[in-house]
Structure formats: C-alpha cells, structure tokens
Amino acid sequence: MTQPPKTTLHLQGEEQRPLIVIDDFWPDPDALREDAASLRMAPIGPHYPGVRAEVPPRLAETMRRRIAPLLAKHFGLDPAPAVSEAYYSLVTTAPADLAPIQRLPHFDGVERGRIAVLLFLGHGEQGGTAFYRQRSTAFETVDASRLDRFRAELEAGVQAHGMPEASYIADDTALYERIAVQPARFNRALVYAGNTLHCGYLPPEVTLSTDPLAGRLTLNLFLFDD
Known part of the structure; x- marks a missing residue:
C-alpha cells in the first residue's frame, strides 16, 4: 500500500535556508524506474558525472504542480516557477575519472527563483546530497551580488591548496565546510534553492552501474522562469 507523503522542513546552516524533504513522494516510483530503464541515457553537459535522459514534459509538470504549495509557503514563490529542465540521472563516472569541476560543490544558478527538486529512485545504499559553506567567504548560497567574490x-x-584529488566529496575540504547531508531514501524528494552550494554525497558503498535499475538513479527537476 502506498504511504501518504510526509513533508519535513529543514533550515540549514548559518543562513537558515529552507530545504524540504518529502518521503513517499510519488504514488508509483517503480513506474518511474521502469520508464528510466526504457530510455536511452547519455551524457548531457560537463557537470553531471554520469548519463541522463529527459523526463516526459507532462510528468515533470505534474510534479511541479504537486510541490507548488510548498514553494509558495517556504520559498515565497507563487506561482511556482516553470519547469526549465527535467532528467532521469544515473551516476556512472568512477571517482578516478571525475573532471576537476565535478570534485567541487556547485550551484545551479544565482537567481533567487531557481529551485532544484531531486527524487531518489535507487534501492540499497545511495548516499545522499551534501550542502557546503565556502570557508573564505562563509557563503552557503551564491546570488548575483556574491558571484564575483565567490x-x-x-x-x-x-x-593555494590545489584541486581536490579525483574523488567524490565526502566531508570537509580545504576550501569548503560541509554543513549538512540529506540521506538518500527510495522515493524521497529534496526541494531546495538552486543557488545553494551542494553536491552529490557518494560514499564508496554506493554502486555505480550503467543499469538504471541497479545504480544510483534520481529524477531531477530544475524550476526557473527563463
């Protein structure tokens, strides 16, 4: 029997920026897994350490509408931003093969109205998502006014310190302090501001596979009014 969604609000770090955790988010998550497995996944862009396939627009829009009341309540975004991009995503890159840009926390954009939604669809150990503070500035988010200094x-x-070694970030680094980790759980969604410094948390126990039904599969929505 499908459980009703359970929503938890976290205010993270010194900036106290909202992050929403929604457990049992989707009524049929196994159907999403099967959909992802039926698609041809390929690298898209230089940042994501794996392969992706586009989510059907109608599905992405349904998810956007589902979280719209939460965006109005906790982020002050009413109406909810439009779907800018939507992907099934599968981490496949071995730690030793990570590009320099993939070894650092990142943000999706500097705009206040940009929202990221990440839905975990894998079973077993999946790691999670980690959030960071830049040590030298204490920035936990990067907006347009902070971008040049960041x-x-x-x-x-x-x-001063060199690039991080070729591995997934697991803890504090010389440049960044980890402020939170939101653990992965099957059918758990995370909703957070896209200008938050974050990265995937992938300890060695996470299985990297090219099979969407066996690896670290997520569904990612990026909401922004272009």
Whole structure:
C-alpha cells in the first residue's frame, strides 16, 4: 500500500535556508524506474558525472504542480516557477575519472527563483546530497551580488591548496565546510534553492552501474522562469 507523503522542513546552516524533504513522494516510483530503464541515457553537459535522459514534459509538470504549495509557503514563490529542465540521472563516472569541476560543490544558478527538486529512485545504499559553506567567504548560497567574490576566492583557494584529488566529496575540504547531508531514501524528494552550494554525497558503498535499475538513479527537476 502506498504511504501518504510526509513533508519535513529543514533550515540549514548559518543562513537558515529552507530545504524540504518529502518521503513517499510519488504514488508509483517503480513506474518511474521502469520508464528510466526504457530510455536511452547519455551524457548531457560537463557537470553531471554520469548519463541522463529527459523526463516526459507532462510528468515533470505534474510534479511541479504537486510541490507548488510548498514553494509558495517556504520559498515565497507563487506561482511556482516553470519547469526549465527535467532528467532521469544515473551516476556512472568512477571517482578516478571525475573532471576537476565535478570534485567541487556547485550551484545551479544565482537567481533567487531557481529551485532544484531531486527524487531518489535507487534501492540499497545511495548516499545522499551534501550542502557546503565556502570557508573564505562563509557563503552557503551564491546570488548575483556574491558571484564575483565567490569566484575570486575559489580561484585563490585552488592556487593555494590545489584541486581536490579525483574523488567524490565526502566531508570537509580545504576550501569548503560541509554543513549538512540529506540521506538518500527510495522515493524521497529534496526541494531546495538552486543557488545553494551542494553536491552529490557518494560514499564508496554506493554502486555505480550503467543499469538504471541497479545504480544510483534520481529524477531531477530544475524550476526557473527563463
């Protein structure tokens, strides 16, 4: 029997930015897994360490409408931003093969109205999503007013400490302090501001597989009014 969704609000870090956890988010998550497995997944862009396939637009829009009341209540976004991108995502890149940009926390954009939705669809150990603070600035989010300083401090930090070794970030680093980890759980959705510094948390126990039914599969929505 499908459980009703359970919503929990977290206010993270010193900036106290909202993050919403929704357990038992989708009424039929196994259907999403089967849908992902039926699609041809391929690399999309330089940032994601794996392969992706586009989510059907009607499905993405239904999910957007489902979380719209939460965006109005906790993020002050009413109406909810439109679906900008939507993917099934499967981590496949071995730690030793990560590009430099994939070894650092990132943000999706500097705009206040940008929202990320991540739905965990894998079974077994899936890690989670980690959130970070840039040590030299104490920034936990990056908006347009912070962007130049963030970039300058990142460049200075890399010059001083070098690039991180080729591995998935697991804890604090010379440049970043981890402020929270939201653990993965099957059919758990995370909703957070896209300008939050974050990255996937993938300890060694997480299975990396090219099979969507065996690996670290997620569904990712990016909401933003272009």
